[in-house]
Amino acid sequence: MSLMEPMFAAQALSAATDITTAALSGDEPDAVLASVVHKAVEFAHADLGLIMVRTDDGSVSIEAGAGPQTTDVHGLLLPPDSAAGQVAHGGETVVTDDFTIDPRTAPHVPDELRGYGPFAAVPFGTGGRVLGALAVYRKHGAEGFSAGTVEVLSAFAAQVGVVLALAEGANARHRVTLYEERERIARELHDVIVQRLYAAGMQLDRVRRRMRKRFAGTDATRLGEAIDQLDQTIAEIRGTVHSLRSPAPELEAASNALPKTDLAESARGEVRIAEELLGFPPTLELSGEFADIPAERADHIRAALREALSNVVRHSGASETRVTLHRDAREVRLRVRDNGSGVPQGVETRGLRHLAERAKAAGGRFYLNSSPSLGTLVAFDLPLDPDKLAS
Numbered sequence: 001m002s003l004m005e006p007m008f009a010a011q012a013l014s015a016a017t018d019i020t021t022a023a024l025s026g027d028e029p030d031a032v033l034a035s036v037v038h039k040a041v042e043f044a045h046a047d048l049g050l051i052m053v054r055t056d057d058g059s060v061s062i063e064a065g066a067g068p069q070t071t072d073v074h075g076l077l078l079p080p081d082s083a084a085g086q087v088a089h090g091g092e093t094v095v096t097d098d099f100t101i102d103p104r105t106a107p108h109v110p111d112e113l114r115g116y117g118p119f120a121a122v123p124f125g126t127g128g129r130v131l132g133a134l135a136v137y138r139k140h141g142a143e144g145f146s147a148g149t150v151e152v153l154s155a156f157a158a159q160v161g162v163v164l165a166l167a168e169g170a171n172a173r174h175r176v177t178l179y180e181e182r183e184r185i186a187r188e189l190h191d192v193i194v195q196r197l198y199a200a201g202m203q204l205d206r207v208r209r210r211m212r213k214r215f216a217g218t219d220a221t222r223l224g225e226a227i228d229q230l231d232q233t234i235a236e237i238r239g240t241v242h243s244l245r246s247p248a249p250e251l252e253a254a255s256n257a258l259p260k261t262d263l264a265e266s267a268r269g270e271v272r273i274a275e276e277l278l279g280f281p282p283t284l285e286l287s288g289e290f291a292d293i294p295a296e297r298a299d300h301i302r303a304a305l306r307e308a309l310s311n312v313v314r315h316s317g318a319s320e321t322r323v324t325l326h327r328d329a330r331e332v333r334l335r336v337r338d339n340g341s342g343v344p345q346g347v348e349t350r351g352l353r354h355l356a357e358r359a360k361a362a363g364g365r366f367y368l369n370s371s372p373s374l375g376t377l378v379a380f381d382l383p384l385d386p387d388k389l390a391s
Helices: 005-024 029-044 083-088 147-172 178-210 217-244 249-255 263-278 295-316 350-361
Strands: 048-054 060-066 094-096 116-124 132-139 283-287 321-327 331-338 365-371 375-383
Touching: 005 029, 029 048, 029 060, 029 132, 029 147, 048 083, 048 116, 060 083, 060 132, 083 094, 083 116, 083 132, 116 147, 132 147, 263 283, 263 295, 263 321, 295 321, 295 331, 295 350, 295 375, 350 365, 350 375
Parallel strands: 283 321
Antiparallel strands: 048 060, 048 132, 094 116, 116 132, 321 331, 331 375, 365 375
């Protein structure tokens, strides 16, 4: 990794945060798309950027762009077997130093784009929510896109693709009740965007710690500020989620008809992120039924799991981590154990203190057992009935 790449990643994350804010503020989807592609061109140092969206017949339509040929190609359709078409349908990222001669891309190069060479196309969205492709171009003769640039571009496109899905939700309000829409947005924000911002912040923090001596003072300060901004953004989004899930009295009845949060799937997602950051897979043991946990109760457990795993990543130096989640008729019990060196003396444990406060406010129990020889155990128990406080 070069010295510039951490700052490059921070710039991309800042751009994604701006786009999230715009989408949640009610900006029109077209404006959000334009912002996405302009940001991508800026931090990828590209000459042209295009967003291509899947159509019903399998082709892709160029819906937004930033660069000199944007007007010429807007609305142009590319076939499903084009590189962009395959990427838009969930295929692998395509990168080439000259897309006019590469056999994967050359057959479908529009005449308007033959002045470009280096090309990278990444899926726009993630998982089952790939909406299209985000492509960037540089002029013939320019340096190709580096692996680091493509990696960050992929993460950016995956995240803002979800944001676009949120923005499109504004057009669905005539088909669903207001509360259903609020709950859907809250779930996407909490389970997707917060999760990705959290993982990115952790990765940047690890880069800062590992390369502290190699950064210039101003670069280290800027990277620290970017991490702080991510933390603040996560806090603000969580506040928005809380507001979305606190409906007016006349909407309260609608919540009974909504599906509950699948806490087991959320736990798997948190463990997957921890695996990427730790370099080894934590063990996850599930016992009981988690698909019908009320969203408010599931949010507490998810926050406890995320903070406990964050503690393992930041402080433990562990080689083994075990997550146990048990649900019975009365409560949900979470245990996170590691074989590391414990929470170091003098280290700020604000997040763990917040979990203790959260457990108390929600009628649950929290305790922490940590030592250099035995590792750390974080326990968080929560009653399923919020009116029945734990003894």
